[in-house]
Amino acid sequence: MAKILITGASGFIGGFLVEQGLQNRHTIYAAIRKSSSTKYLTDKRINIIYLNLADKKSLRQIWEKLQQEIGRFDYIIHNAGATKVLNKSNFETINYQYTKNLVESLYGANMIPSKFVFISSLAAYGPGDENTFTPIKITDTQTPITNYGKSKLKAEQFLFQQNKIPILILRPTGVYGPRDTGYYEYFKSINKHIEIYLGSTKQTLSFIYIKDLVSLIYIALPSPIANRGYFITDGKNYSIKEFAAITKKVMNKRTIRIVTPLFMVKSAAIISEKIAKLTKKATMFTTDKFKEITKKNWSCDAEETMTDFNFLPKYDLQHGVEETINWYKEKRWL
Ligand SMILES: NC(=O)c1ccc[n+]([C@@H]2O[C@H](COP(=O)([O-])OP(=O)(O)OC[C@H]3O[C@@H](n4cnc5c(N)ncnc54)[C@H](OP(=O)(O)O)[C@@H]3O)[C@@H](O)[C@H]2O)c1
Numbered sequence: 001m002a003k004i005l006i007t008g009a010s011g012f013i014g015g016f017l018v019e020q021g022l023q024n025r026h027t028i029y030a031a032i033r034k035s036s037s038t039k040y041l042t043d044k045r046i047n048i049i050y051l052n053l054a055d056k057k058s059l060r061q062i063w064e065k066l067q068q069e070i071g072r073f074d075y076i077i078h079n080a081g082a083t084k085v086l087n088k089s090n091f092e093t094i095n096y097q098y099t100k101n102l103v104e105s106l107y108g109a110n111m112i113p114s115k116f117v118f119i120s121s122l123a124a125y126g127p128g129d130e131n132t133f134t135p136i137k138i139t140d141t142q143t144p145i146t147n148y149g150k151s152k153l154k155a156e157q158f159l160f161q162q163n164k165i166p167i168l169i170l171r172p173t174g175v176y177g178p179r180d181t182g183y184y185e186y187f188k189s190i191n192k193h194i195e196i197y198l199g200s201t202k203q204t205l206s207f208i209y210i211k212d213l214v215s216l217i218y219i220a221l222p223s224p225i226a227n228r229g230y231f232i233t234d235g236k237n238y239s240i241k242e243f244a245a246i247t248k249k250v251m252n253k254r255t256i257r258i259v260t261p262l263f264m265v266k267s268a269a270i271i272s273e274k275i276a277k278l279t280k281k282a283t284m285f286t287t288d289k290f291k292e293i294t295k296k297n298w299s300c301d302a303e304e305t306m307t308d309f310n311f312l313p314k315y316d317l318q319h320g321v322e323e324t325i326n327w328y329k330e331k332r333w334l
Contacts, residue, residue, distance in 0.1 A: 002221070005029045005073045005113075007051065007102070008080030010036035012180050013119065013172075013210065017077060018046060020214040029073065031080070040179070053080065053098035056105045063109035072111045075221045078102060079119040081152075083182075084282040088147045095151035100158050107164055115226055116165045117217060120156055122173045122206070122231060123149035127295035133204055135237055136300040138229065145295070146288045156229065168220055169229035173300060176320065177210030178327035182284065187325065190247045191334050195255035199262040203240040204299040206233040209320030212313040219309050230305040234313040234320070237299035243317065250321050251334075266290055 004021055008014040009030030021028040022045055030041055031051045041048065052058050082094035099118065106112060126143040128136040144150045152171075159167045176183040189196055197203075216232055238246075248255055269290040276283040305311060315323070328334040 001025050001027065002074035003027045003029065003070065003072075004221070005031055005049070005076045007031040007053070007076070007078050008119075009041060009046075009048075010038065011079070012177075012182075013175060013213065014079050015040035015179065016177070016210050016214045017079060017217065019043075020211075020218055022046070024218055051102075053094075053101055056101045059101060059105035060109055063106060063111040067110050073113045075115050075117065076102075076106075076113045077117045077119065077217060077221075081119065083148065084284045084286070086276060086280065086282050088288065091147045091151035092154065095148070096154040096158065099155040103159065103162060103165060112165055114166065115168055115221060116159070117168045117170060117220065118155065118159055120152045120169050120171045120229070121149065122171050122298065122300055123292065124152040124156055124171060125149075125300075127292075128297035128299060130296045133297050133299065135204075135206075136231070136297075138231060138301070138304055145291050148288060149292075160227070166226040168226055170217065170220065170232055171229060172208050172213055172232040173206040173298065175208055175210055175213055177324050178331075180210070180324070183324075184328065184333065187247060187251070187328060187334065190244070190251055190253055190255060193253055193255045195244050195248070195257045197240065197257070197259045198265050198294050199260070200296065201241060201257075201259060203296045204237050205240055205243060206237050206298055206300050206302075207243075207317055207320070208232050208234050208313070209315035209323075212315050212320075215314070216305070216309060216311050219311060223309060225308055230308070231300050231302040232305060233300055233302040234316055235302055235306055236316065238317055246318050246321055247325075250318070250325050262294060265294065 004026050006014055006017050009018050010032045018028050018030050029047045029049050031049045034050055082091055085091055124142055124144055125136050126145045128134055142153050144153050156169050213232055269285055269287045272283050272285040273287055
């Protein structure tokens with residue numbers, strides 16, 4: 001049993017991290033904001049902590065108080081992160097600066113955990129070669145193409161440079177599963193018999209089912225492996241057509257295939273960004289996201305992850321999509 005602080009506990013991945021932690025009989029401290037939803041954080045065993053990651057001083061005060069009351073956390077899973085923002089610069093503020101604030105606030109408060117896990121992203125590497133379609137390797141040079149990916153890389157670099165806290169960088173690829181609102185858009189479109197492609201039908205992707213992702217994180221926490229980074233996938237790479245075929249089979253749908261020209265996708269992204277600015281409501285579909293979703297090679301080699309953590313994902317794409325679709329149907333999202 002360990003004391004674990006999970007940031008971003010109110011989000012998609014955070015909620016599953018909290019549930020799995022409780023199931024593993026850990027004492028869970030779920031860090032959220034005052035404005036965060038607690039819809040999936042109702043279990044009485046959860047200790048809710050309100051953190052303002054923008055304010056290092058207030059963080060330090062909270063740690064000093066907690067140190068007196070409960071001592072240090074055994075592990076911290078820093079999962080909070082911005083995936084959509086109104087201003088591009090907010091990616092750097094939230095994903096890099098807040099990570100730095102959190103880590104530095106722990107130093108003087110005698111709150112150094114045995115391990116600090118940072119949930120980064122495959123986006124911190126950037127896409128793979130589009131001619132050879134060689135999967136992205138951990139030894140490749142990190143060349144992110146989006147503001148999101150750059151902010152994650154900057155946070156990674158900070159964590160590797162500091163040497164007071166043992167860290168572990170985990171870089172999930174596309175995470176899907178119940179409660180996810182990202183891939184949900186794709187499933188909704190297949191449900192309406194529309195199989196959409198952006199510019200081309202040639203694209204390779206990698207995925208990890210939410211339950212496998214959290215299992216791997218709980219394997220990684222007590223493992224002696226630290227100060228390294230890993231990709232997290234289900235161990236396979238899929239063509240986008242395979243993804244569509246699996247989804248259609250699971251949903252039992254026939255579709256019309258639409259290949260949208262890139263200039264139209266980009267125009268739509270520009271409009272979506274403008275609407276977001278006007279309504280002050282951040283959107284996932286931006287010109288930054290356009291760069292990412294129109295790259296053709298997001299396949300990656302996670303062999304090292306499987307070997308080093310002796311990790312065998314339980315879900316392949318078919319099995320994971322089945323469970324996800326069943327959940328969406330049960331909850332009447334589809
Ligand atoms: N989903 C994926 O496919 C994927 C893939 C690779 C990496 N990741 C990474 O995994 C982590 C979790 O992602 P997710 O998919 O679960 O996203 P999510 O559902 O949007 O959850 C994000 C979490 O971060 C918190 N957060 C966002 N901005 C914050 C801020 N300014 N201050 C404090 N907390 C803030 C959110 O709090 P509120 O609820 O208050 O907004 C929420 O708890 C992120 O770091 C993301 O970059 C996700």
